[in-house]
Each structure stands twice: as structure tokens, then as C-alpha cells.
């Protein structure tokens with residue numbers, strides 16, 4: 001009887017592992033930056049099966065650049081690996097934490113094509129990129145490596161979200177948590193959005209679509225519970241721009257810059273075309289609106 005109960009418990013544990021959602025985590029600020037490590041820990045605590053695959057060095061602003069990874073000519077950022085380390089490597093205490101000495105796009109591809117089969121036995125269910133140190137609003141999406149990596153994942157058929165936060169500067173994961181603790185706040189908000197999206201039916205996003213999420217400054221928004229979430233546009237509409245999805249009493253979404261710039265604590269969630277890194281069609285916006293309806297509100 002006792003051993004039968006143990007067997008049931010073990011089987012239950014195995015099933016819950018196999019049902020976990022598989023996530024590749026990446027960024028452009030580098031694998032040892034505090035934001036990405038805090039989010040990694042939050043996602044693991046929330047029950048996700050996560051593998052981190054991000055640049056060995058800060059590769060901010062490198063867009064969709066891509067090049068074969070090379071041996072480290074200097075130490076990894078924040079001395080997180082020694083000079084002369086191999087082109088790809090992992091943390092000695094956790095093989096799920098991986099660097100790639102190249103660009104964000106190269107790193108996320110290594111995560112999807114090489115690490116995911118090893119850890120998940122197949123492709124990930126979703127890619128989360130960031131949270132980036134600093135906002136990625138409007139035309140900045142064109143040069144952001146955080147957005148570049150998310151768009152690469154989508155091109156490989158994996159739904160992806162790019163997260164960026166206005167507050168902070170680059171600090172290593174072993175540094176003391178800053179005050180206000182923006183890495184923790186942004187990680188909680190990122191996990192909330194990921195939870196909402198991945199609790200909907202697959203596909204989590206329409207083909208060719210990524211989400212561009214921006215968190216406002218934490219200077220007067222000092223806990224995750226103070227934030228609300230608003231569907232937005234990446235770029236301003238011009239007179240010829242087709243209508244957006246109808247919501248909040250209008251067929252024109254606010255720009256993400258205006259959402260995060262509004263007094264209060266508003267997170268912008270824009271629906272992007274991974275090819276153009278520009279706004280998606282109203283039909284794709286409508287799919288995202290419906291999936292995230294429990295989370296979204298109006299300004």
C-alpha cells in the first residue's frame with residue numbers, strides 16, 4: 001500500500017514535469033545581467049521548465065545581427081566566465097544557464113535548436129526575451145537585440161515575447177538587489193503576462209507575431225500589484241494606417257510610448273509583426289486581445 005502510494009506520487013511528479021511549459025529565456029544585455037536571472041528564477045518558481053541561452057557579453061542595440069559564436073577573447077560580462085572560455089558554455093552549478101559568445105539572435109537560435117532538444121526533447125513552447133535594461137519603444141524596436149531575438153524565435157516558429165523596463169542600469173546577478181527592486185517587479189510582471197498567454201490554447205500567438213512589452217519606471221510604481229496592462233501600438237498611426245482592433249471604445253490603439261508615459265503604472269503590450277518589427281494587423285491584435293482579455297484594461 002505504502003509503495004503503491006509512493007509510486008502514485010512519483011508518477012504524479014513525472015506527469016507534472018512532462019506537462020510543464022518549456023521556455024527558452026534570452027536577452028541582449030547578457031546572460032549574467034540581473035534582470036534575466038531574476039526572471040529565470042521566477043519562471044522556475046512558477047513551474048516552467050526553463051533554459052537560459054543569452055549572449056556572453058552585453059549585446060545591446062545589435063538588432064538581428066547574427067554571427068558564429070567564438071572563443072571568449074576577454075572574460076564574460078561581470079567576470080561570469082574566464083577569458084579563453086569556449087564559444088558556448090554553462091554555469092558550473094546549473095547547466096540550464098548558458099552563454100553564447102555572439103549576438104542575441106545567435107544565442108536564441110542555439111537555445112531553440114541545440115539546448116531545447118537536450119533539455120526538453122524538442123522545441124520550446126515559448127521564448128521570453130529580457131527584461132531589457134531600458135525601454136524599447138516605437139522605432140527602437142528596429143535596433144533592439146531583445147526584440148531581435150524574439151523576432152528570430154518567431155521566424156523559427158516559436159511564439160515569443162520581448163520584455164523591456166524603463167528603470168535600471170546593467171548590474172550582475174550577484175550584485176545586491178537595487179532599491180526599488182525593479183528586477184523583481186519586472187520579473188513578476190513578465191511572469192504574469194507569460195502565465196496569462198500560456199494558459200490559453202495553442203498556438204499561443206498567431207504565426208509571424210511577437211509581443212513587445214514595455215514596463216514604465218518603478219520610481220512611483222514600487223510593487224507589481226500597482227501595475228495595469230494596456231493593449232498598444234508600436235508606432236504612431238498615420239492617416240493611411242488601417243484601423244486597429246476595436247477596444248476601449250475606439251479602433252485606434254494608444255502608442256506604447258504614450259501608455260508607459262501616462263501617469264499611473266501602465267504596462268504597454270503591443271502586437272508586432274516579426275518580419276517588419278512594426279505593428280501587426282487588426283486581426284492579429286484581436287487574437288491577442290482575446291487571449292489576454294483577463295489581464296488587459298483601458299487607460
Ligand SMILES: *[C@@H]1O[C@H](CO)[C@@H](O)[C@H](O)[C@H]1NC(C)=O
Pocket residue numbers: 207208209273274275276280281284
Ligand atoms: C508581416 O509583414 C509582412 C510584410 O509586410 C507581410 O508579408 C506578412 O504577411 C506580415 N505577417 C503577419 C503575420 O501579418
